Amino acid sequence: MGMQEPGQQLRKRLLDRAKGAIREKASNPELQAIKAVNLFGDLEVVFNLLAEQAIEWHSLHFPEMGREVRDNPLYLKFVALGDKKNFSESEILKLTSDAGLAKTLSQKAISSMGAPFSQKDMSQVKSLAVLALNAKQEMSGLSSYIDSSMKEIAPNFSSVAGSILGARLLAKAGSLRRLALMPSSTMQILGAEKALFRHIKTGAKPPKHGLILQHPSVRKAGRDDKGKAAKRLAAELSLAARKDFFAEKKIA
Amino acid sequence: MVQEKHSAVFLESGKIYTRNLVPGKQVYAEQLIERNGTEYREWIPWRSKLGAGLMNGLKDFPIKPGSRVLYLGCAEGTTCSHLSDIVGMNGMIFGVDISQRAMRKFVFLSEERPNMVPFLGDASNPETYAEFVREVKPSVLVQDVSQKNQSGIFIANARAFLKKGDWGLLSIKARSIDSSANPKDIFESEASEIGKALSVRQVVLLRPYEKDHALISAQMH
Numbered sequence: 130m131g132m133q134e135p136g137q138q139l140r141k142r143l144l145d146r147a148k149g150a151i152r153e154k155a156s157n158p159e160l161q162a163i164k165a166v167n168l169f170g171d172l173e174v175v176f177n178l179l180a181e182q183a184i185e186w187h188s189l190h191f192p193e194m195g196r197e198v199r200d201n202p203l204y205l206k207f208v209a210l211g212d213k214k215n216f217s218e219s220e221i222l223k224l225t226s227d228a229g230l231a232k233t234l235s236q237k238a239i240s241s242m243g244a245p246f247s248q249k250d251m252s253q254v255k256s257l258a259v260l261a262l263n264a265k266q267e268m269s270g271l272s273s274y275i276d277s278s279m280k281e282i283a284p285n286f287s288s289v290a291g292s293i294l295g296a297r298l299l300a301k302a303g304s305l306r307r308l309a310l311m312p313s314s315t316m317q318i319l320g321a322e323k324a325l326f327r328h329i330k331t332g333a334k335p336p337k338h339g340l341i342l343q344h345p346s347v348r349k350a351g352r353d354d355k356g357k358a359a360k361r362l363a364a365e366l367s368l369a370a371r372k373d374f375f376a377e378k379k380i381a
Numbered sequence: 382m383v384q385e386k387h388s389a390v391f392l393e394s395g396k397i398y399t400r401n402l403v404p405g406k407q408v409y410a411e412q413l414i415e416r417n418g419t420e421y422r423e424w425i426p427w428r429s430k431l432g433a434g435l436m437n438g439l440k441d442f443p444i445k446p447g448s449r450v451l452y453l454g455c456a457e458g459t460t461c462s463h464l465s466d467i468v469g470m471n472g473m474i475f476g477v478d479i480s481q482r483a484m485r486k487f488v489f490l491s492e493e494r495p496n497m498v499p500f501l502g503d504a505s506n507p508e509t510y511a512e513f514v515r516e517v518k519p520s521v522l523v524q525d526v527s528q529k530n531q532s533g534i535f536i537a538n539a540r541a542f543l544k545k546g547d548w549g550l551l552s553i554k555a556r557s558i559d560s561s562a563n564p565k566d567i568f569e570s571e572a573s574e575i576g577k578a579l580s581v582r583q584v585v586l587l588r589p590y591e592k593d594h595a596l597i598s599a600q601m602h
Contacts, residue, residue: 136517139498140498147488147499154481
């Protein structure tokens, strides 16, 4: 059959069919959660880059602040205050409830060794800080979005893993179906592919954990218990994923 | 000057080309050139395993004007677009891929090229597209799927759709089969696996265009 009439009829039929099949596959809510968690990871990186630059730049003007404020989002809010002349106790207290910090900062602002900034300089730094804070805010909205999506897609799995980690594992596996069907030993090292292949190729030590390391029960385990904690969590995650995929009932 | 190499593949200063079925339209990052009023598309071997096979001395190239081709693992259609150029309006390319992401582009391409047909599906389940492929009656099977049992998939499809004398071209990715074994051993064992159902004619290594890949050509007996 060439591309004459019967061939064209078949082609039109299959074009429609392919479009329908694509639409059906793309309608899977798992894809929304995967896109969101991928974005979340990128925003995390973007926030850290922007925050680092904003803080570094503002520290030319007010270097003393870096020793007092360790929390990046709070630091950025202070950067948004702009010139150190604005660092009065009352202004600082609008951004933090820490009275001791407000007192120290306002004193250090007066005797600061930092360079004076022109208005032009300062407005650049301030807008950079605002951009970074906006990224942070976007992350928190995204985080609640991921949380509610994951609770619908995989309630048991995400209650064991936590929503963000759960979504990351889902993204790595590609689908809830694959998460449910994979061996728990694969779940354990999902995200540690580089180390796994190094192990297979060169006989180096196998990885104990992949993404799963982000879970508090693994992260907080002692050095000698990390592998055990990872194995245990992976087993629980496998059970939960299977329950979600095959039974759709919340038990965890 | 452009010169014919295989039946509708053209050669000029070390590069291969196909005659553009849709003049003026570029499909990927390939160059379009005009010779004597005809537009040709450069077939970039770095982007296409079949193109790499041709560059590396594939002897029998069964895809000719009028051929009907079943292409498993068509992805976005980079290679298929050249096959579509070659088979022309009397031929047909039936493309199967499992990824909706890739199939999206393939659908766009099929809308532009009246000899291409898309199918979103799994090449390891030939029965899902068998009724349509039987209407097409392909005489060539091309497969590029990067799956562990790629030879099994190839044989199942060849048995389902090819007749005696028909050709199959299979791209083997050694790393999909065993990430630690020696690629040469894998190519050998895959070729002997294929040899149980078809007669293997040639095994072409795709270096330097692809790492640890080979193209196997085989014929139904």
